[in-house]
Amino acid sequence: MFSSLKTLKFTFINFNSSRRFCHEITDGIQVYSYRHKHKVPLVLKNPLYSSWYTCGPTVYDSAHIGHASTYVRLDIIQRILRNHFNINLVTCMNITNIDDKIIKRSHETGKNWKLLAEEYEAEFWEDLNKLNVQHPDIKLRVTDKIPEILEFIEEIENKEFTKIGTDGSVYFKTTCYRNYGKLHNVVLDDPSTAEFALWKAAKENEPYWESKYGKGRPGWHIECSTLASLIFGSQLDFHAGGIDLKFPHHENEEAQSCVYHNCGDWVQNWIHTGHLHLKGQSEKMSKSLKNTICIQDLLKEYSSDQFRMACLLSHYRSSIEFGPELMDTADKILKRLNSFKSDVKAFMNGLKVDGYIDEELLGSQFFECKKNVDLALKDDFHTAVCIGHVSELMKMTSKMINSTDNHLSSNSPAFDKVLLQSVLNYIDKLFSTFGISESNSSKETCDKVHIENVIDSIIKVRNDIRIRAKESKNKEMFIICDEIRSKMKENQIEIKDHGNLSSWTKIK
Structure with missing residues (x-):
């Protein structure tokens, strides 16, 4: 895209200087701010697009349903921004294809580290396809951008925020950055303990790249700062990942990026999803704890829509307790949705002759539902509240359609059918916005139906x-x-x- 970070930086400065205003296009959307510890208005600086960077996977093993919940929830928010609020969202994700875990797995299996990473990356994208998660507009791999990462490190070094370790590794000096801890409110008895590696000196039998610091490879945090800056420059509207990344990963990203770009805040809105843990367990799902369920196994028992609905039933910042009760609830809502759609179509085709539409009551409920759904989505994307309002609208509408009161006319006026169809269209569009696929919502799994x-x-x-x-x-x-x-x-x-x-x- 650009020959170097400096070229890109210059381009962004020229572009920004030509803009004379801060363009707020969000119409009352509130998002949670980790700096302020409360919700704040969402303001987008660029009138043409909004930037979104997601921390991608470290591809050393199969992804589990904890990862799935993060990517599904982030996908839901992106769809809401694009399809409900009509924001032109440009998304980017990195793939960490060199890391301690990849090297360790390579040594354990005897498989070349590069081939290992490629294998698990391909599996990751296939998992996203099965989960109906939209791919990012731009994908970047760490090993493709080593020169740019080294340039990023050198710029931080020029500003005297680095130190060289005894083994030749390069570290970021957190003691020099006075705003360190603004996301996590971290208080360090010894700030030097928070110093983190920008460039890790190569050990024996490890892959490496040449640099002025010697043979080595990038640290974990520097890769995301560099790759996001390559695409979006000195300011991001959204930076997203699981809550476990808030500290130290995102804290460190913000610190080194603010130094590099000489800015007060690099990311305007941090989006963090809550943990997923198995019912009866308090710990997050983690490969190190050996309490994981891989995505392939999840989709043998449940459909992707059932899992997505389970994610919709709580706020994205809340934890998810995964188990049969949650999945049964998700399944019931999907069946209720399919039953509602079937009832409406039957009524519209004259197959339900006893039904009666109370135009005034339905119109009033429909108006209130739309208003409340919009307010809930503006309130930090609260999908669980939306599901509640839509469920009430479906319940009342179905009651009218299935009414058997003999004194009510079975010949509804044409306008009543138009109103009924508009309710169906709205609900269809809303669930489509959430990423619920019609072809999949009625699908039963092979284990349940033979x-x-x-x-x-x-x-x-x-x-x-x-x-x-x-x-x-x-x-x-x-x-x-x-x-x-x-x-x-x-x-x-x-x-x-x-x-x-x-x-x-x-x-x-």
């Missing part, structure tokens, strides 16, 4: 009809049995009758 069990049930019902037909000598019932056998054969299932019993086989 096609053989469904066929067995159909055969049993048909067999019961045959027995009653024989007892009553009812020809019409026999005709129904023949029609079932014919339809099943069209779907490659052959039914054979054996007296009072029946069997079936798949037609090859």
Whole structure:
């Protein structure tokens, strides 16, 4: 994109100087500020786009559902900003493909570190696809930007914020940065203990790159500062990750980036998602604690929509207690959504003749729901509150559709059907905004529904009809049995009758 950080920095300065105002386009959106410890108005500096950087994975192993909850929740917020608030969001994510953990796993498995990282990165993107998480607009890998990282370090060194360790590693001197701890309120008895590596001297049998400091590789924190700066320059609107990254990773990023860019605040809005932990456990899900469930195993038991709905049912900054109760609740809401859509379509097609739409009541409830959903999303993206309001609207609407009061007219005016369709359109669009996919929301998992069990049930019902037909000598019932056998054969299932019993086989 740019030949160097200096070139990019110059470009951004020229662009910023041509802008004479701070353009607020957020219309009352409030986000939580870790600096102020309360919600503040969301203000975007650029009228053309909003910048978003997400800390990506360290690709040394399969991702687990703790990671999944972070990326799904961040995906939900990005979709809300784009599709509900119409903000032109440009997103970027890094891939950490060189790190202590990657090197350790390489030594343990005997697999080349680069091939190992490539394998798990490919798996990570496939996991995101299965979770219906939109890929970032821009993807950057650490090893592709080593020269830019070294240039970033040298600029910090020029400003006298570094020191060289005995092994040749380069460290950031937190004692020189007076605002250190503004995100985490960290108080250090010995500030020197918070010094962190910008460049790590190579050890024996480790991959390395040449530099003026000697052979080595980047520290963890410097990579995100460099890569985000390469794309977005001296200011980011959003920087996101799990709450476990707030300290030390994001604290260190902010410190070194403010020094590099000579600015008071590098990131305007830090977005941190709460931990996911298994029901009955207080610790976050972590590979080191061996309490993880990989994403592939999750999707064997639940659909991606069920997991996404589970994420929607709490505020993104809250922790998630993962277990059967939460997933059952998520599943019930999705089934309620599908049942509602089915009822509305049946009513619109004249299949529910007893229903009656109270235009005034439905219109009032619809208006209140839209207003409250908008307020909840403006209140730091509170999706759980939205689900509650929409559930109430669906409940009341379904009650009208399924009404059996004889004194109410079954011939609803055309306007009532327009109002009903507009309710359905709104709910469809809202859940689509949240990333709930219609094709997946009604999907049951293979473990829960076996096609053989469904066929067995159909055969049993048909067999019961045959027995009653024989007892009553009812020809019409026999005709129904023949029609079932014919339809099943069209779907490659052959039914054979054996007296009072029946069997079936798949037609090859």
